[in-house]
Amino acid sequence: MSRHAAIDIGTNSVRLLVADVSESLSHAPRLVPVLRRLQMTRLGEGLAKGGRIRPAAAVRTAEAVAKFAALAASEGVATPVLIGTHALRAARNPGVLLTRVTLPVRILTGDEEARLGYRGVLAGLGPFRLAARLLVADIGGGSVEITWGSRGRIERSLSLPAGAVVLTERFLAHDPPSATEIAALREHLTRAFERSLARPPGRPLRLAGVGGTITTMAAIDQRLSPYDPDRVHGFTLSRRAVDRITADLLARTVAERRRLPGLQPERADIIAAGALVLQHLMASSGVRFMTVSEADLLWGLVLEGSNTRTR
Known part of the structure; x- marks a missing residue:
């Protein structure tokens, strides 16, 4: 060891x-x-x-x-x-x-970030190594990484500059966001994700998610206060829950969001944009449920460092 x-x-x-x-x-x-x-x-x-x-x-x-x-x-x-x-x-x-x-x-x-995140998910969610078709999504502050794989092997990955901080600053100026701002961001996300997340016909797809937006959505869904990584890791987040939480976040001011159980106050200003990304990601991929993982890029990095030192 x-x-x-x-x-x-x-x-x-x-x-x-x-x-x-x-x-x-x-x-x-x-x-x-x-x-x-x-x-x-x-x-x-x-x-x-x-x-x-x-x-x-x-x-x-x-x-x-x-x-x-x-x-x-x-x-x-x-x-x-x-x-x-x-x-x-x-x-x-x-x-x-x-x-x-x-x-x-x-x-x-972006490709390295996506691939390391995928490796971290496989390390933390062991059964996913056997998935015939797996999509791993990482919604960060600056970018979104998406990686497709099959039975533990990476097939394709991409990185989009569509993180929660970037999109908040670019689209959501009002508090709470205006209907016009939300519509503009939704249109932007539709263009960004529609083609890249088209679901191959006839192939089962499992979806795993990492990153602050996704783990926060899982914590909000469970009303976790304080945040508990053990209850977030492996949690199943449904598209119905994502739709409900996203609508609630968009209707609230930043000050109101700060009082929500499960939401770290420092994320209150950017979580709505991140939630919209997650909502579009799930809709575009055609998947109704996501497994949330605390094992992510950092796990992939540690494993990569371990392999390098033992060669």
């Missing part, structure tokens, strides 16, 4: 996973989380409009990274793997953050 750590520098939050990985010739590597942390720093604040990372957001994010690196070291991992996603891919000035971080940061392509 070996211990590894990974830090995900996302558009909305910074996340840490420290985990022990057991290697065996007789079965796939097994991952046991030791420490998980999340801090919302909103690195992508204003990015959709200006194309640049704001200095204040870079400072907040760098401080969170330093804190999480120290936590990893206290758990026995001196050099965690650091990755960046949409905000660092899209920004014209990624150096405003990278120069403040003392460890090297690997900026993932």
